[in-house]
Amino acid sequence: MSAPIVSVENLRIRFPTQDKRETVKAVDGISFAIEPGETFGVIGESGSGKSTLGRAVVCLLKPSDGRVLHGDTDPYTLPAAELRRRRRAYQIIFQDPNAALNPRMTILDSIREPLDILGEVPRAERNRRALEMLDRVGLRSDFAARYPHELSGGQKQRINIARVLTVRPRLVVCDEVVAALDVSIRADILNLFAGLQREFGLTYLFITHDLGVVSHISSRIAVMYLGRFMELGPAEALVRQPLHPYTEALLSAEPIPLPAAMRGARRILLRGEIPSPTDPPSGCRFRTRCPAARAVCATDEPEWRELNPGHFVACHFAGTVTGTAVQ
Ligand SMILES: Nc1ncnc2c1ncn2[C@@H]1O[C@H](COP(=O)(O)OP(=O)(O)O)[C@@H](O)[C@H]1O
Numbered sequence: 001m002s003a004p005i006v007s008v009e010n011l012r013i014r015f016p017t018q019d020k021r022e023t024v025k026a027v028d029g030i031s032f033a034i035e036p037g038e039t040f041g042v043i044g045e046s047g048s049g050k051s052t053l054g055r056a057v058v059c060l061l062k063p064s065d066g067r068v069l070h071g072d073t074d075p076y077t078l079p080a081a082e083l084r085r086r087r088r089a090y091q092i093i094f095q096d097p098n099a100a101l102n103p104r105m106t107i108l109d110s111i112r113e114p115l116d117i118l119g120e121v122p123r124a125e126r127n128r129r130a131l132e133m134l135d136r137v138g139l140r141s142d143f144a145a146r147y148p149h150e151l152s153g154g155q156k157q158r159i160n161i162a163r164v165l166t167v168r169p170r171l172v173v174c175d176e177v178v179a180a181l182d183v184s185i186r187a188d189i190l191n192l193f194a195g196l197q198r199e200f201g202l203t204y205l206f207i208t209h210d211l212g213v214v215s216h217i218s219s220r221i222a223v224m225y226l227g228r229f230m231e232l233g234p235a236e237a238l239v240r241q242p243l244h245p246y247t248e249a250l251l252s253a254e255p256i257p258l259p260a261a262m263r264g265a266r267r268i269l270l271r272g273e274i275p276s277p278t279d280p281p282s283g284c285r286f287r288t289r290c291p292a293a294r295a296v297c298a299t300d301e302p303e304w305r306e307l308n309p310g311h312f313v314a315c316h317f318a319g320t321v322t323g324t325a326v327q
């Protein structure tokens with residue numbers, strides 16, 4: 001098998017709180033690898049550290065501890081110019097379709113901008129490539145002369161995809177890319193992502209708070225809670241037979257997109273809010289909301305165990321606590 005596109009090794013990312021008196025442990029000890037051509041989904045509630053993880057994977061944030069390897073290289077060991085050159089293979093698309101678009105630039109200029117910055121090919125060739133990408137994301141060439149405010153959210157997200165594809169990335173982090181879009185067009189955009197993946201041999205890190213979205217597109221799924229992975233496994237196994245009470249709760253709360261067989265028979269209501277990442281609970285960090293918590297969960301941190309081949313979980317009672325749902 002070829003080397004992973006990305007290897008994340010015991011990654012920690014900390015931020016000072018606004019008053020600088022405490023530390024936010026946004027990512028707090030995560031390890032995994034993404035294989036070429038796969039879609040690696042990360043799901044979790046808002047505030048669980050997903051965006052921080054995604055930004056670290058594309059070197060927009062430097063690890064506080066641990067490493068992110070691109071192939072077999074730690075990008076931060078490279079000279080600055082080499083780091084910039086390598087980083088282009090690792091791109092990110094954000095939730096807000098406007099985030100990367102300059103309202104004063106035409107669509108063609110926006111798509112061409114990453115190539116302009118690289119400055120490696122003549123302008124005519126850059127224009128040609130930008131127009132080609134406009135076509136690949138399903139928009140007519142007359143969009144080229146328009147401005148962002150003339151486009152819908154879905155069309156803007158297509159432009160954002162075209163922009164990153166111009167530099168021929170190997171991996172694209174998709175951070176809640178359909179969350180801001182009207183429900184009626186989400187499937188179209190997800191299908192576009194899937195089609196472009198096949199066409200360009202892309203690998204995705206697909207971040208979302210919506211299990212319906214991630215189960216639709218991912219080969220593997222990681223479930224994130226307060227800066228840690230709770231469970232990681234093949235998408236189908238994780239959705240059909242979740243091993244962690246948190247995954248079970250997320251699945252049971254899923255409204256429509258999952259087929260009935262994939263939804264838990266009973267609805268599990270998660271108690272309370274996600275705790276503060278400045279001071280995660282002792283032992284298992286999910287224990288304050290877990291319907292299956294016992295005394296040991298407050299004192300001992302659960303190990304990261306491979307319960308089934310390729311299916312990992314951090315829960316003392318994994319495999320024995322499913323069905324602990326409360327009505
Ligand atoms: N630049 C930052 N400075 C301080 N805290 C941050 C910063 N970025 C994120 N955080 C905090 O880190 C935690 C994880 O945030 P984030 O990665 O955005 O989560 P998610 O994407 O899962 O909603 C949150 O508590 C958030 O407030």
Ligand code: SF4
Nearest residue numbers: 284287290297315316
């Ligand atoms: S270790 Fe305990 S608190 Fe944590 S998920 Fe498992 S049962 Fe719940």
Ligand SMILES: [Mg+2]
Nearest residue numbers: 050051052176
């Ligand atoms: Mg986020």
